[in-house]
Amino acid sequence: MFCAGVAILCTSLSAWCFQLNRRQAFGTKTMGYILENQVTHVRFLPVESSHAFTYPTIAFLMSLNALEQHELDLWKGRLFGYGGRWMRLTGVRANPYFADVVNSIGGPQTIREKLVELLIERGVRIHLYTSSTTDDPKIPGPLKLTALLRPTASYPLTVPNLLLSLSCAPFTLLLSLLRILAQAWILHYHKRLDVFIRPEPFPPTKKAEFSAWSSMRRGGGVKWQGESQLERYARLRVHQFFQRRVEEIGLRVSFVSSDPAVPDLILAPRESSQGGPEHHLIITYLAPRFFTILLAAPSPQHALLVGSDTERVFSVSSRELFTTVFSSPLAGPPSHSSSSLQRLRAQRIPPSIPLPIPALHPLDPLFPSCVENLKHKFALHALFCFEHLERWMFLVMRARVVEGDEPWEAWTRAEKVLKGMSESNTINERTSRGEWGSVRNA
Numbered sequence: 112m113f114c115a116g117v118a119i120l121c122t123s124l125s126a127w128c129f130q131l132n133r134r135q136a137f138g139t140k141t142m143g144y145i146l147e148n149q150v151t152h153v154r155f156l157p158v159e160s161s162h163a164f165t166y167p168t169i170a171f172l173m174s175l176n177a178l179e180q181h182e183l184d185l186w187k188g189r190l191f192g193y194g195g196r197w198m199r200l201t202g203v204r205a206n207p208y209f210a211d212v213v214n215s216i217g218g219p220q221t222i223r224e225k226l227v228e229l230l231i232e233r234g235v236r237i238h239l240y241t242s243s244t245t246d247d248p249k250i251p252g253p254l255k256l257t258a259l260l261r262p263t264a265s266y267p268l269t270v271p272n273l274l275l276s277l278s279c280a281p282f283t284l285l286l287s288l289l290r291i292l293a294q295a296w297i298l299h300y301h302k303r304l305d306v307f308i309r310p311e312p313f314p315p316t317k318k319a320e321f322s323a324w325s326s327m328r329r330g331g332g333v334k335w336q337g338e339s340q341l342e343r344y345a346r347l348r349v350h351q352f353f354q355r356r357v358e359e360i361g362l363r364v365s366f367v368s369s370d371p372a373v374p375d376l377i378l379a380p381r382e383s384s385q386g387g388p389e390h391h392l393i394i395t396y397l398a399p400r401f402f403t404i405l406l407a408a409p410s411p412q413h414a415l416l417v418g419s420d421t422e423r424v425f426s427v428s429s430r431e432l433f434t435t436v437f438s439s440p441l442a443g444p445p446s447h448s449s450s451s452l453q454r455l456r457a458q459r460i461p462p463s464i465p466l467p468i469p470a471l472h473p474l475d476p477l478f479p480s481c482v483e484n485l486k487h488k489f490a491l492h493a494l495f496c497f498e499h500l501e502r503w504m505f506l507v508m509r510a511r512v513v514e515g516d517e518p519w520e521a522w523t524r525a526e527k528v529l530k531g532m533s534e535s536n537t538i539n540e541r542t543s544r545g546e547w548g549s550v551r552n553a
Contacts, residue, residue: 112293117244120517123503125351125364127442141267142173142174142182142183143171143172143173143174143177143178143179143183143268143326144171144172144173144265144266144267145169145170145171145172145265145266145267145268145269145272145273145275145276146169146170146171146172146262146264146265147164147167147263147264147265148167148169148170148241148260148261148262148553149167149261149263149264150165150166150167150168150258150259150260150261151164151259152164152165152167152256152257152258152259152260152294153162153256153257153259154255154298155253155254155255155256155257156241156254156255156510156543157549157550158252158305159302159303159550160298160302160303160304160329160550162294162298162302166286166290167280167281168260168283169276169280171203171268172265173268175221175222175223175226175497176223177426178193178203179193179422180221181193182374183268185268185269185273186270187269188202188463189276190261190270190273191268191273196489200277201273201277203222205220205222205225206223232364237531239256240252240253240254240255241253241254246450246525257544260451263284264502272508281511290519295328299511302550303550304549305511305512305513305514305548305549305550306510306511306512306513307490307512307513307516308513308516309520310371311369311397311398311400311424312335312397313369313371313397313399314395316399316484335369335370335372335398336398338399341403341490341493341494341497342399342400342402342403343381343488344486345402345403345405345406345427345474346399346402347475347492348402348406349402349405349406349474349485350366350376350378352473352474353378353436354378356436356437357378357379357436358381360435360436361380361382361390362380362390362391362392362436363377363378363379363380363391363392364377364378364379364391364393364394365377365378365391365392365393365394366378366394366396367393367394367395367396368395368396368397369395369396369397370398374462391428391433392427392428392429392433392436393427393428393431393483394425394426394427394428395421395425395426396424396425396426398424398425399400399425399549400424401418401424401425403494404417404418404422404424404425405437405474406474406490406491406492407417407456407458407459407495408456408470409434409435409453409456409457409469409472410438410466410467410469411437411438411473411474412434412466412467413460413464413466413468414437414461415427415430415433415434416464416466416525416528416529417521417522417525420525420528420529421525422521423522424522437473438469438473450470450471450472450475452472452475452488452491453469453471453472453475454489455491455492455495456472459522460522461522461523461526463526463530464522464525464526464529475487498518498519501518501519502517502518502519513549
């Protein structure tokens with residue numbers, strides 16, 4: 112009995128290996144293929160931290176038309192399918208690819224629609240060089256990074272082939288993050304390369320006509336990061352406040368995001384005065400962090416200093432209009448003593464920044480319910496706690512950020528800007544700091 116079981120097992124393994132080697136194309140759908148690849152990354156700069164590594168990947172090569180028409184679905188989409196996240200082993204969704212933009216009929220764009228729009232607007236451009244070291248910007252600087260994806264084998268996208276690929280490399284699709292962390296550990300702790308904080312993406316060409324962005328480099332990254340729960344809460348608070356405020360003052364306010372997936376928001380009073388540009392406040396921002404800056408800064412002057420002048424996360428068409436709109440809360444009881452939340456905000460501000468701090472904050476509830484008040488306090492405390500936690504984690508891990516880009520030093524940088532010690536602190540310089548990479552021995 113035991114010998115018969117061993118014989119059956121050996122026969123099964125032999126058949127499995129035979130199928131694995133042959134990769135028969137029975138029932139092949141030639142519009143889709145499984146690719147086994149070798150990916151190589153090489154870093155050249157700085158020379159002290161030069162590094163290279165190679166790893167295998169599994170990818171799909173397929174017709175977008177066939178994919179989006181569900182012609183490539185396997186096992187009715189349970190093994191492989193397009194769209195949706197649940198009830199399938201593998202698949203492709205439109206959401207992770209490129210920016211999420213609404214199409215002409217009001218629905219989400221497909222991968223093909225996103226790709227065609229991107230190619231029409233920008234073409235295909237991949238820059239892995241540093242900035243030019245000459246007077247001619249068309250001449251790139253030294254090569255910093257390069258990556259090579261080399262297919263080593265391809266098989267038709269069929270049920271047997273996909274199952275064989277997954278069984279041979281069951282964890283290949285799940286190891287991307289672990290590989291990134293492992294290589295980052297080597298670069299940072301063994302080769303002493305400092306951590307470069309991810310910069311905010313530059314506005315794309317079609318949104319760069321605003322005067323606030325006219326001096327920036329053209330960007331248009333294919334994928335913006337989504338907002339966090341705290342950023343979403345802050346955004347809703349800001350929008351609600353400005354919507355009520357425009358009715359009181361009688362002017363228009365526009366929120367313009369650099370993310371093409373976020374439509375412009377225009378708030379206007381129901382009875383418009385048809386005013387000129389002086390009655391229209393335009394706020395342009397690069398990332399949802401803009402809303403948490405407004406929530407955390409104790410006054411509009413502080414928000415402009417740290418968010419606009421220092422970090423360059425947002426810009427306004429008129430500082431006077433912004434201060435007028437965002438200065439005082441809606442009609443409520445007068446107060447001559449600072450609220451507990453304002454005292455909490457003020458604790459983060461260096462004493463050498465002599466900007467006035469009002470007793471009440473525009474975004475704080477004036478007549479809050481118990482639930483609303485607790486929710487607001489929790490959001491603000493959570494925001495500050497995460498800032499302290501981030502700094503504590505870097506200290507515990509003995510990790511080093513590129514000098515001058517520490518997220519927790521924003522107010523220190525703002526202090527220098529206010530004192531005129533950082534006269535040329537532009538967003539281009541902020542995001543290009545450490546472009547080659549900085550290395551420290553301690």
